[in-house]
Amino acid sequence: MTVALSTERLWLDPLDPVRDAVDLHVAFTDPEVTTFKSPVSRDVQHSVDRLTEMVRNNDYWVVREAPDGPGIGFVGLIGGNGLDWLLSRGVWGRGYATEAATAVIDHAFRQPGVDRVEAWVDGANSRSLALARRVGLTERGQMPQSGPGTRVVLGKSREPVPTFVINLVAELEVDDVAASMGLFETLFQFRAAIVVGDPPTYASLDIGPWSGSRRLDLVAAEGKPITPSSLTVELANDLDAVHARAMAAGLRIAEPVTDRPWGRREFVLVLPEGHEITVSGPIGT
Ligand SMILES: CC(C)(COP(=O)(O)OP(=O)(O)OC[C@H]1O[C@@H](n2cnc3c(N)ncnc32)[C@H](O)[C@@H]1OP(=O)(O)O)[C@@H](O)C(=O)NCCC(=O)NCCS
Structure with missing residues (x-):
């Protein structure tokens, strides 16, 4: 059961789709708020339906500035550790989302078995990315999304993680390292970061132009059969x-x-x- 939370300036009540839809409909019909949270709601019933879907199996809190004030947004915990947030446009820029999300993260970390929280944020959603960083989440990876760009995964662990793997390098045995390098460059724009031998017997390809990107290593089979x-x-x-x-x-x-x-x-x-x-x-x- 979702429990009520509060902060210095805010009241966070378990979100009730029917009670809170009229207030939150203001945000759901604002094209600026819904840029990364489409669609714009068609009518209040549509907002009721989407809130109902959101709270199914998840914890969501409606955010208020006074105990009996209108809902000005929400923060959610999806599946116990996935963060979601939204505020009406009129209250952006006051630090409310930072305050509310911090309370929700503290709450999540008080639950048994929750040792990390994460947010999946569209890479173009700069306000959400800034919010995630303000509440202590750091970038952990990227995921595909159906629209353009990628989703950035940001996370925070309750305790420092003792073994923190940052990458996994795939290795392929190939007959001709130079030819394979050319192929991967043509197909995917992979770039050779390290090349050993002339002709090459080993190459480490960065999968993007940036330092520290994921890698694919190519190793010459040197006549051995290739599995x-x-x-x-x-x-x-x-x-x-x-x-x-x-x-x-x-x-x-x-x-x-x-x-x-x-x-x-x-x-x-x-x-x-x-x-x-x-x-x-x-x-x-
Ligand atoms: C994401 C979202 C909730 C962030 O709202 P926000 O107002 O930018 O974030 P906060 O409420 O934490 O406010 C921070 C701003 O208030 C300022 N501020 C003022 N008083 C403050 C205080 N007491 N504490 C912290 N910040 C304060 C900060 O400097 C910051 O300003 P800046 O944006 O100019 O740098 C909002 O943009 C939103 O609803 N977006 C649409 C929904 C969405 O896309 N959700 C994504 C789901 S992944």
Whole structure:
């Protein structure tokens, strides 16, 4: 059961979809507030329905400036540790979201078994990213999303994490490291960060232009038989362009471009050594 919380300036009551919909409808019909929280509600009943869906199995608090004042927004805990928040436009810029989210995070960390909280924020949602950082969340990764761009995953642990893995490096054995480097650069714009040998016997490819990006290592098989592996490359965009480049490079396409029921558009290409690469991107790109 969701319990009431309070802060210096705010009252956080368990959100009741029917009672609170009229107040929150103000925010749900504001195009600025719903930029990253679409759709704009059609009518109050639509707002009731979406709030009902939100509170199903999740804890949500309506935020008020006075015990009997109108709802000016909400903070939610999805599945016990996923943060969600929204304030009406008129009360942005006062630190209310910081205060309310801090109370909810403190509450989450008082629950048995909750050792971390996280927020999934559209990379273009600068106010939400700033809020997440203000309440102590730091960037942990990125996830694909159905629209353009990516979702940034920000998180905070209750206690420092003793073993904190920041990356996992995949390694592929290939016949010709130089040729494979060229292929990965053509297909995905991977860039060689380290190349060893002439001709190369090892290359470490950064998957993006930035320092510290995820990596793929290529190692020369040097005549040994190669056991084919499978990898998935998750794209934020451009899937059809990558498919066209794979075709132009003469690669075998084991599975054509297909929109999957789990909301991703995918195809499978096969490298000359038999490695299968599933290329996955958002539907509609
Ligand atoms: C995300 C959202 C809740 C953030 O609201 P916000 O008003 O920017 O955040 P806060 O309430 O914490 O206010 C912080 C601002 O108030 C200022 N402030 C004033 N008094 C303050 C105080 N006592 N304490 C902290 N900050 C204070 C801060 O300096 C900051 O100003 P800045 O934005 O100019 O840097 C709001 O933009 C929103 O509802 N967005 C739409 C919903 C949405 O996209 N949700 C995303 C779900 S992932």
